[in-house]
Amino acid sequence: MKTFSKEIEFSTNKEKEVIDLTDRVMAVVRESDIENGIMVAQLPHATAMLVLNESESGVKQDILDKLDDFAPPGAGYRHDRIDNNADAHIKAALVGSSRVLPIIDGRVVRGTWQSFLVIEQDGPRSRRKLVVFIMGE
Template identity: 50%
Template sequence: MIEIDTEKAAEVVDITRRVNDAVRETGVDEGICLVYARHTTTAIVINEGEGGLVADLLEKLSALAPPGDGYHHDTLDENAHAHLQAALLGNSKAIPVEDGRLVLGTWQRVLFVELDGPRQRTVSVKVVPC
């Protein structure tokens, strides 16, 4: 399990190293790693962690589902936009494991996306041997 303290309403946190550490701790050499965000207003994506791309991602999500756009759910807690944005991205990713490490491309990173922060968040990491 990975604990993340986010600092902004919307932000992207690179958790690649922490996921790799969790994989290594299992001792599994070959398998599948499931990375799962345990919140309905967060997401997990695999992409480049470059600052400009991260800003583009957050700006595009805000354009697709902007805050305060008359959502029904906003009558409860004014975060419907965050739920919709998270639904677009998804809350989990399955990543191959080889030689006890995540199999990622050169620029690929495991990114946690906060969409309703700041909050304390939890990401589950499970590794299934193959």
């Protein structure tokens, strides 16, 4: 069994935004030359999250809006006394920062409309990264 890993570096431009990294993730899978195995995509940040969903502007904005409905900014969180970003931490803790998907015949198994979307909640950030780890044959 072989392994392959790569970091995808990117930046964010807004306090809250959704960034599609699908093309870059798929390029890493192709580069790995692993035909059958498992891919782990991990976003090692406490105020951003990784989801699989449709990369359409309306869906992206709906996700941002609903996250704010769920954990609104400035709602009196204890952590805001330190960094004023508690809502971002809460959202990231509940949505998650990693996804595990199978690779079969050199292709990541995902739905037609499932894209790798990073949801930034504490930007802008000049350096974010997504770590992709692939294991298989």
